[in-house]
Amino acid sequence: MKKTTIIISICILITTGCSTARKIESLKSSGAKAEISLANKSDYELRSEVIERGVSPDTLTVTGLDGEKLYLMKSVVDSAGNVYGSENLSGVVITARFKNIAERGGKVDLAFDVHIPKELQDPSWQLRFRPNLHIQGDTLDLEDIYVTGAEYRSTQLKGYEQYAKFLSTIITDSTKLRYQELVEVFIERNIPTLAALKNDTSTVSNSYMSGIYDISYRQVLDYYERKCKIGRNNYRSRLSSQKYRKYVKNPYSSDLIRLDTIITAPENLTYCYTQSIDTRAGLRKVDVTIDGEINQNGETLYTMPEGEPLTFYISSISTFMEPTTRYINKIIERRAQANTQAYIDFEQGRWNIDPSLHENKSELERIKKHIVSFLNNNTFDIDSLVITATCSPEGSYQLNKRLATGRAEAIKGYFSDFARRYKDSLSNEAQNTIYIDATKGGEELIKREEIQYFDFKVHSITEDWERLKSMVRADTSIREKEALMSILQDKIHPDEKEALLQRCSDYKYLREVIYPKLRTVQFDFHLHRKGMVKDTVHTTVPDENYAKGLEYLNDREYKKAIEILRPYRDINTAVAFLSLDYNASAREVLEALPPSAKRDYMMAIVYAREGREQKSIQAYIHSVEKDPAMKFRANLDPEMSQIIKKYDVRLEDETITY
Numbered sequence: 001m002k003k004t005t006i007i008i009s010i011c012i013l014i015t016t017g018c019s020t021a022r023k024i025e026s027l028k029s030s031g032a033k034a035e036i037s038l039a040n041k042s043d044y045e046l047r048s049e050v051i052e053r054g055v056s057p058d059t060l061t062v063t064g065l066d067g068e069k070l071y072l073m074k075s076v077v078d079s080a081g082n083v084y085g086s087e088n089l090s091g092v093v094i095t096a097r098f099k100n101i102a103e104r105g106g107k108v109d110l111a112f113d114v115h116i117p118k119e120l121q122d123p124s125w126q127l128r129f130r131p132n133l134h135i136q137g138d139t140l141d142l143e144d145i146y147v148t149g150a151e152y153r154s155t156q157l158k159g160y161e162q163y164a165k166f167l168s169t170i171i172t173d174s175t176k177l178r179y180q181e182l183v184e185v186f187i188e189r190n191i192p193t194l195a196a197l198k199n200d201t202s203t204v205s206n207s208y209m210s211g212i213y214d215i216s217y218r219q220v221l222d223y224y225e226r227k228c229k230i231g232r233n234n235y236r237s238r239l240s241s242q243k244y245r246k247y248v249k250n251p252y253s254s255d256l257i258r259l260d261t262i263i264t265a266p267e268n269l270t271y272c273y274t275q276s277i278d279t280r281a282g283l284r285k286v287d288v289t290i291d292g293e294i295n296q297n298g299e300t301l302y303t304m305p306e307g308e309p310l311t312f313y314i315s316s317i318s319t320f321m322e323p324t325t326r327y328i329n330k331i332i333e334r335r336a337q338a339n340t341q342a343y344i345d346f347e348q349g350r351w352n353i354d355p356s357l358h359e360n361k362s363e364l365e366r367i368k369k370h371i372v373s374f375l376n377n378n379t380f381d382i383d384s385l386v387i388t389a390t391c392s393p394e395g396s397y398q399l400n401k402r403l404a405t406g407r408a409e410a411i412k413g414y415f416s417d418f419a420r421r422y423k424d425s426l427s428n429e430a431q432n433t434i435y436i437d438a439t440k441g442g443e444e445l446i447k448r449e450e451i452q453y454f455d456f457k458v459h460s461i462t463e464d465w466e467r468l469k470s471m472v473r474a475d476t477s478i479r480e481k482e483a484l485m486s487i488l489q490d491k492i493h494p495d496e497k498e499a500l501l502q503r504c505s506d507y508k509y510l511r512e513v514i515y516p517k518l519r520t521v522q523f524d525f526h527l528h529r530k531g532m533v534k535d536t537v538h539t540t541v542p543d544e545n546y547a548k549g550l551e552y553l554n555d556r557e558y559k560k561a562i563e564i565l566r567p568y569r570d571i572n573t574a575v576a577f578l579s580l581d582y583n584a585s586a587r588e589v590l591e592a593l594p595p596s597a598k599r600d601y602m603m604a605i606v607y608a609r610e611g612r613e614q615k616s617i618q619a620y621i622h623s624v625e626k627d628p629a630m631k632f633r634a635n636l637d638p639e640m641s642q643i644i645k646k647y648d649v650r651l652e653d654e655t656i657t658y
Contacts, residue, residue, distance in 0.1 A: 027120065034117075034292055034304065097311060098310070101314060101638070103316040106558055107276050110133075116268070123265075128292055128293050129292035131289070135283065145258055147261055170237055170240070283316070285313045287310070287311050289310075290307055318579055335526070336380060338527065340367070341523070353411065353414050367523060379530060387522070389407040391464075391519060416456045477513075478509065553572060578606070590606065597623045597626040600620075600623035604616045621649075
């Protein structure tokens with residue numbers, strides 16, 4: 001009986017395998033695949049309104065630029081060119097491979113239908129479809145769509161059940177891996193004190209028990225371990241990954257999946273796929289394609305060819321942006337100043353400069369770079385460099401006075417020597433180089449401007465008590481802040497003040513953390529603009545703030561753009577408002593602007609969003625009268641295309657029909 005059952009099962013498997021192979025070959029020869037089409041839904045719900053009493057609801061009355069009233073009605077033109085009023089009797093259904101959609105608020109909402117024919121389906125298969133977006137040369141993978149046969153899912157679940165059953169044979173409770181009863185008997189016979197604690201809540205350390213009986217509880221447990229059972233258990237644990245691959249041939253996907261639907265019987269399926277994407281600067285269109293595969297028992301039976309792309313043309317209000325350069329008045333001062341601080345360390349009680357001490361090398365190099373940058377600056381010349389050295393309060397005031405003065409002079413000598421050597425090297429380079437004016441045929445030499453020398457001036461602050469007060473006041477780590485502030489504000493000799501500070505519990509913190517920050521060197525560069533004689537000059541310069549707003553607008557960062565452009569209240573401000581659907585604000589700005597094709601068209605969009613269809617069409621006609629290209633633009637904006645289709649508005653040359 002068993003042999004008969006096995007033979008029948010094998011026959012069924014062979015028959016099923018042959019049937020599957022024939023079905024796959026048929027799919028390959030026909031190139032069967034899923035198809036995508038535009039989503040079958042309305043993007044806008046436009047409200048209608050009675051335009052004018054006494055006029056047919058199928059007629060709109062608008063006013064042209066010359067003030068003449070125009071009655072727009074549905075019409076047809078015969079072969080002789082005569083125009084007749086008409087009425088729509090029926091519609092025509094057209095399947096399109098492209099669609100105009102609008103970018104609003106920095107987002108683009110795509111919607112397309114995925115059609116999965118029943119010929120691709122089988123209860124033992126799983127269909128995996130991969131929609132892809134093609135944007136400006138990039139390909140973005142969207143979340144997959146899975147159509148899973150009932151038998152496939154049953155096999156999938158059975159694999160996980162078998163694997164779970166195997167995992168259940170792995171022992172995780174360590175007490176089951178030793179002869180627990182023998183352990184307890186041994187303890188009762190040989191360690192009665194420990195056995196007495198079995199039902200006691202008190203605890204005795206393992207080291208204590210070992211000290212009394214010369215044997216630890218751990219040693220007892222190790223002795224009675226079930227070695228063979230542990231070995232088998234460890235072996236099963238090592239087999240877990242191998243068993244997973246054996247049982248789970250169709251694992252669940254770890255990737256994000258948009259849809260995983262179960263089918264019991266093949267039927268034609270349609271799934272509406274929606275996706276919102278962030279827009280990009282210069283984005284004009286998005287192509288959508290889809291491919292897929294048929295999977296059975298972890299094996300790919302058939303890879304579907306990629307279907308014909310679906311194209312979405314993106315319209316953005318930001319294309320109305322005008323790259324205007326605005327100018328602002330600016331007062332330019334002849335004189336300028338730049339400053340920086342450096343922490344240059346000295347040996348205690350000395351003022352000679354040691355580049356190898358602590359961080360001196362990096363600090364000295366940083367100041368050298370500042371000097372070089374000003375010597376090579378095309379805008380400014382250095383008048384003078386003022387060096388101010390400061391000491392911290394520890395030590396006597398007279399010693400600190402000598403140190404501050406000596407250190408300022410040493411720093412002056414160090415950097416004045418560097419500046420002189422650098423300027424001499426530039427002068428030698430200039431003497432050995434001939435600069436010819438190529439714009440004059442090489443006949444004249446260019447006079448190289450000489451490197452200007454500048455003065456070094458020194459100041460010193462013996463002990464900077466004012467800065468110490470501000471640092472103590474701001475430091476939250478000081479515990480006796482009131483006591484310290486009382487001492488610092490006393491009008492007493494600095495040495496007495498320092499002596500009082502030494503008695504405070506925070507003095508160690510002052511010396512280690514605060515005082516080193518007082519030993520600074522201040523560098524103040526006094527500059528003047530090259531070739532400028534007057535102290536001030538009034539001029540106009542490009543408005544960098546406005547330019548930044550346009551940059552944000554071009555990059556579709558509308559909220560940032562509005563923050564900057566709001567006060568300017570120009571066409572670009574209106575573009576930013578419209579892009580974020582701030583229609584009332586956009587209308588307020590546009591109404592104050594002079595008429596233009598862009599302005600009127602944007603007004604038409606505002607009115608369309610507000611449901612004021614008559615005003616929308618009137619503003620649209622005005623924009624086309626100023627710029628005929630605007631009638632093509634209307635096809636790109638859903639707000640306008642819906643109204644134009646609704647009233648069948650056609651603008652051809654100078655004839656307006658409806």
